[in-house]
Amino acid sequence: MIQPLKIFSLNSTKPIQQTNNTKLPHVSFATKPDTFEKTVPQKSILAPAYVPFLGYAHDEQVRALGHIVCPCCGIEMMTQEDMHDVSKNLGCTSKEAVKTLDKYEKHMRPIEKECFNLLKGWSEEKPDANFRDLLRENKAPQLAKLQEKQNTILDTVNEISKQLSEKEQQEIQKVTDLTRKLVASDDKEIKFKRKSFIKDVEKLEPQISNKEVYAQIHQEAEKMPTSQNDVSAFVVKYSERSHKEIGERLVKLSVGTIEHIHPRSEGGRNVPGNYMLECGGCNHERQSIPLGDWVDAHPEMKENSQKYIDEVIKRINKGEMKGFSFYPEAVAKTLYHESNGKLNLKVEGIKANA
Numbered sequence: 538m539i540q541p542l543k544i545f546s547l548n549s550t551k552p553i554q555q556t557n558n559t560k561l562p563h564v565s566f567a568t569k570p571d572t573f574e575k576t577v578p579q580k581s582i583l584a585p586a587y588v589p590f591l592g593y594a595h596d597e598q599v600r601a602l603g604h605i606v607c608p609c610c611g612i613e614m615m616t617q618e619d620m621h622d623v624s625k626n627l628g629c630t631s632k633e634a635v636k637t638l639d640k641y642e643k644h645m646r647p648i649e650k651e652c653f654n655l656l657k658g659w660s661e662e663k664p665d666a667n668f669r670d671l672l673r674e675n676k677a678p679q680l681a682k683l684q685e686k687q688n689t690i691l692d693t694v695n696e697i698s699k700q701l702s703e704k705e706q707q708e709i710q711k712v713t714d715l716t717r718k719l720v721a722s723d724d725k726e727i728k729f730k731r732k733s734f735i736k737d738v739e740k741l742e743p744q745i746s747n748k749e750v751y752a753q754i755h756q757e758a759e760k761m762p763t764s765q766n767d768v769s770a771f772v773v774k775y776s777e778r779s780h781k782e783i784g785e786r787l788v789k790l791s792v793g794t795i796e797h798i799h800p801r802s803e804g805g806r807n808v809p810g811n812y813m814l815e816c817g818g819c820n821h822e823r824q825s826i827p828l829g830d831w832v833d834a835h836p837e838m839k840e841n842s843q844k845y846i847d848e849v850i851k852r853i854n855k856g857e858m859k860g861f862s863f864y865p866e867a868v869a870k871t872l873y874h875e876s877n878g879k880l881n882l883k884v885e886g887i888k889a890n891a
């Protein structure tokens with residue numbers, strides 16, 4: 538007989554299936570998972586409708602921080618409502634889109650801001666053209682710049698591989714030769730893809746005996762420009778997309794998202810002390826990189842996460858975050874722990890009655 542289940546307490550840590558990019562709360566089972574699975578058909582517990590959103594209210598409190606600085610890159614983030622406003626009001630011409638996006642320029646990440654300013658300049662000449670037409674018309678010089686950067690990286694990879702045996706060197710050369718062809722090709726069907734290049738390099742790892750040299754090669758391969766860190770790559774990639782998609786992309790990564798400080802994939806829990814509002818760009822880029830390593834690569838996070846906490850405290854003191862005065866301390870503790878002491882934030886000045 539199936540017993541009624543005392544399911545899903547907040548202090549459990551078993552992750553449940555994640556769908557798309559939605560971060561579902563961590564739930565755990567009061568009963569042991571294996572017992573649970575024997576008595577209830579697996580499907581029913583995984584269907585979204587059956588997921589109890591116990592962490593949800595806290596998640597919403599953090600989300601409601603809205604236009605706060607990203608604790609990682611320091612931009613002032615946007616909200617979902619801002620994003621809807623952009624989507625609705627891009628119109629069909631660059632003139633309309635520029636008018637809408639101008640309001641959000643201060644929220645844009647650096648590469649997006651640079652691209653927006655290029656588009657703005659081109660739009661002054663041709664206000665009735667849409668974003669895609671403008672990118673296409675101005676693609677050629679950006680493509681040339683991009684190819685030059687890509688080829689320089691391939692040259693460096695070949696140079697590093699000279700420290701390897703002749704056979705290993707030849708294997709690397711095969712990959713870089715093929716990549717060079719893809720980079721040079723203007724056939725839209727077989728264009729260069731950064732991820733597949735990195736994967737091709739990774740396939741060679743077992744064959745390369747000198748792991749230090751392999752690591753250098755891999756590190757170099759990862760420097761291949763992306764539309765998130767390079768203006769030319771942005772122009773080239775998005776010249777194939779629609780006007781609306783280009784307009785949305787300029788601000789999409791500035792929208793605040795829930796970041797699990799201790800990554801969910803590593804067992805991080807769905808509790809407010811493990812949440813920060815972080816821009817989509819930083820959240821996506823970090824994935825499950827350990828926080829200590831992430832801080833080493835992004836030292837600006839020390840200053841920006843302090844700004845974030847200071848702003849939260851200000852809002853708590855204004856009475857805007859009822860019942861949430863524990864949050865700054867809790868987050869600071871998680872950040873300290875997860876970064877091995879590299880993020881040591883001051884939590885000061887919370888009023889006693891807040």
Ligand SMILES: [Zn+2]
Nearest residue numbers: 607610816819
């Ligand atoms: Zn950010």
